[in-house]
Amino acid sequence: MASEGEKMAVDILIIGAGGVGSVVAHKCAQASLNGAFGHITLASRTESRCRKIAESIRQRYGVEISTAKVDADNVPELCQLIRTVKPFMVLNIALPYQDLHIMDACLECGVHYLDTANYEPPETAHFEYSWQWAYQDRFREHGLCALLGSGFDPGVTNVFAAWVMKHELDEVHVLDIIDCNAGSNGQAFATNFNPEINIREVSARGRYWERGEWVQTEPLSWSMTYDFPSGIGPKKCYLMYHEELECLALHLKGLKRARFWMTFSDSYLNHLAILKDVGMTRIDPVEYKGQKIVPIQFLASLLPDPASLGPLTRGKTCIGNVMRGVKDGKEKTVYIYNVCVHEDCYKEIGSQAISYTTGVPAMVGAKMLCDGTWLKPGVWNMEQNDPDPFLKDLAQYGLPWQCEDVTGKVQV
Numbered sequence: 001m002a003s004e005g006e007k008m009a010v011d012i013l014i015i016g017a018g019g020v021g022s023v024v025a026h027k028c029a030q031a032s033l034n035g036a037f038g039h040i041t042l043a044s045r046t047e048s049r050c051r052k053i054a055e056s057i058r059q060r061y062g063v064e065i066s067t068a069k070v071d072a073d074n075v076p077e078l079c080q081l082i083r084t085v086k087p088f089m090v091l092n093i094a095l096p097y098q099d100l101h102i103m104d105a106c107l108e109c110g111v112h113y114l115d116t117a118n119y120e121p122p123e124t125a126h127f128e129y130s131w132q133w134a135y136q137d138r139f140r141e142h143g144l145c146a147l148l149g150s151g152f153d154p155g156v157t158n159v160f161a162a163w164v165m166k167h168e169l170d171e172v173h174v175l176d177i178i179d180c181n182a183g184s185n186g187q188a189f190a191t192n193f194n195p196e197i198n199i200r201e202v203s204a205r206g207r208y209w210e211r212g213e214w215v216q217t218e219p220l221s222w223s224m225t226y227d228f229p230s231g232i233g234p235k236k237c238y239l240m241y242h243e244e245l246e247c248l249a250l251h252l253k254g255l256k257r258a259r260f261w262m263t264f265s266d267s268y269l270n271h272l273a274i275l276k277d278v279g280m281t282r283i284d285p286v287e288y289k290g291q292k293i294v295p296i297q298f299l300a301s302l303l304p305d306p307a308s309l310g311p312l313t314r315g316k317t318c319i320g321n322v323m324r325g326v327k328d329g330k331e332k333t334v335y336i337y338n339v340c341v342h343e344d345c346y347k348e349i350g351s352q353a354i355s356y357t358t359g360v361p362a363m364v365g366a367k368m369l370c371d372g373t374w375l376k377p378g379v380w381n382m383e384q385n386d387p388d389p390f391l392k393d394l395a396q397y398g399l400p401w402q403c404e405d406v407t408g409k410v411q412v
Contacts, residue, residue, distance in 0.1 A: 009038040010370050013085050013111075015072055015102060016093030017044035018194065019307035019351060020116065020151075022053045023359025024093050026349040027397060028366065029063040036367045041085045043068040044094075056350060072098040078105035087111055091366050093359075096120040096127065096197065103135055103146060112144055112369055116151035116362050118243045120200075123283070129246055133379060140378040147374065148381050150365030151358040152319055152338075153179055153260075154244035156399070158382035159390050160321045160336045161248055166387060168334050168403065171254030172325035176412040177242065180263045181354060182232045183315030183342045187304055189271040195300035202264070202272065203281050207241035209249040209258040220269070224261065224412065228318045230339040237261035247381040254325060259412075275299065306355065313342040313352040320401075322412050333410060336403040348398070357399060364393045 009032065014025055025042045032040065042050045042065055050067035057063050070081045072094040082090065082105055089112035092102045099119040106113040120127040132148055139146050149155050157177050165172060191198040206217035222239035242260035249258055275281050280299045285292040320337020338357070345356035365382070368374035374385045382390075395401060 007371070009035050010088035011038040011086065012040055012089055012091060012366060012370070013082065013087035014040065014042045014091045014093060015044070015070065015078075016095075017042060017046065017049040017053055018093070019305075019309075019355035020358045020362070021093040022056075022307060023349060023351050023355045024091060024362045025053050025065065026057055026060070026351075027360055027363040028091075029057045029061050029065060031363060031367060031397065032063060033061060037370060038088075040065040041068060041087065042066070043070040043081060045069065045071055060349070073101055075101050075104050075108070078102060079108050082106070082109040082111060089114060089366060089369055091362060092116075093362060095194065097122045100131060103132065106144065106146070107135075107138055107142055110142065110144065112375070113139075113146040114150050114362065114365050114369065115148060116155065116358055117197075118149060118154070120197075126204075127243055129243065129381070136379045143377050145369055145375050145377060146379040147365050147369060148379065149244060149247075150362050150382060152361055152399075153177060153242060154247075155358075155361045155365070155382055156338065156394065156401075157319065157321055158244050158248060159385075159387045159394075160401070161252060161323065162383040162385070163387035163391055164321065164323050164334055164336055164403070165252065169323060169325040169327050169332060172252050172323050173254055173256045174322075174324040174412075175248065175252065175255060175258040176261060176322040177244065177259070178226055178237055178261045178318075178320060178322065178412075180226070180228050180232065180235055180237070180318045181315075182228065182235060182263070183313050183317065183353065184265075185304075185309045185313040185352070187309075187312070189268065190304045190309060191306060194306065195303045196296050199272065199275075199281050199296060199299070200283060201242075202240070202262075203276060204241060206239045207245070208239065208260070209245055209255070211256055220264075226261070226412065229337070230316060230318065232316055232318055232339075235263045237263050244381075248383060251381070251383050261412075306352075310342075310346040310350050310352045310355075313346070316341050317353045317357060319357065322406070322410055331407065332405065333407045334403055335406045335410060336401065338399050338401045340399065360397055360399050361394060364390055364397060367393060 047069040092115040340353040
């Protein structure tokens with residue numbers, strides 16, 4: 001029992017039991033030992049996955065969590081589960097196609113909401129925040145909070161930007177978010193998170209923000225080489241569109257250009273090009289022997305489950321922001337980043353670093369709501385909150401970060 005004046009830990013519901021969902025559940029259980037959360041329920045379309053994660057959590061931490069089966073596309077079914085569990089908030093770690101269904105259920109049941117990626121309609125490889133921002137008035141009127149994009153990118157990259165604006169720059173003129181996976185899993189072709197989402201994202205046209213306008217590029221047609229820290233060294237990076245650019249372009253003072261870059265191996269790109277050429281990355285249904293199938297979904301079913309890649313993956317990830325602007329009237333450039341080691345993630349909770357770097361921030365974002373630090377009615381992006389308590393907890397729970405003055409040393 002909590003003593004008088006001590007705040008009771010609140011119960012939470014996690015929806016999604018893939019690679020990232022497993023990390024979120026493990027880290028929430030870990031944080032519950034420090035009083036961050038009350039009882040945890042993990043739900044998925046496939047409850048057997050939830051039970052496997054629950055057993056791992058019991059063995060590692062001695063924490064008992066509940067499991068449930070739910071179809072996240074079915075709002076009445078979601079509502080039934082939420083009313084049964086009675087959580088303070090829902091952590092949506094399901095597919096981005098399901099964001100709006102889960103937001104609707106949270107509104108109907110009166111619980112707070114968090115996700116790691118913005119909504120994307122299943123039939124179109126197009127993602128933007130407008131669909132979720134449209135919920136602003138409804139969440140505010142219900143006194144509920146929806147925190148969007150509490151992963152790493154988006155998520156930590158947004159908070160990095162807010163921290164730099166608070167502590168290092170008066171104005172930011174140029175933002176380059178650079179995501180490097182310097183690890184290897186030994187597979188001919190595999191994705192480190194949901195294959196369907198990954199391939200849709202990578203195959204889409206690039207887009208960046210330049211002086212108040214969006215500029216489009218052909219998929220993966222722009223590249224540059226960046227010299228990463230921590231012994232990773234130079235890697236080729238490709239310009240892509242990533243969702244945090246949309247909200248950061250609105251919220252960063254003085255921003256003139258914002259871009260997102262990601263590294264890919266030659267093997268990955270060669271396989272992707274061939275698959276695209278033969279139609280396997282199509283997202284529209286085709287008829288095969290009297291049945292409608294979506295080629296990219298069929299392809300995803302053939303590829304390794306990202307949750308199975310933990311023991312196979314070696315190396316490091318490095319994700320961060322290069323931000324150029326002005327401090328006290330003088331030009332200044334900073335690089336704020338995290339380096340994560342795949343083997344360390346697997347040793348801790350049986351995950352590879354891509355899932356780990358997404359799952360830890362989801363837990364920290366949930367903690368910010370559950371303890372009231374970021375809790376406020378409405379729909380919010382990560383950079384609209386105080387970055388300091390989030391980044392303090394991020395380092396405490398497994399993702400240390402650093403910020404370096406690289407003025408005159410780095411050119412992107």
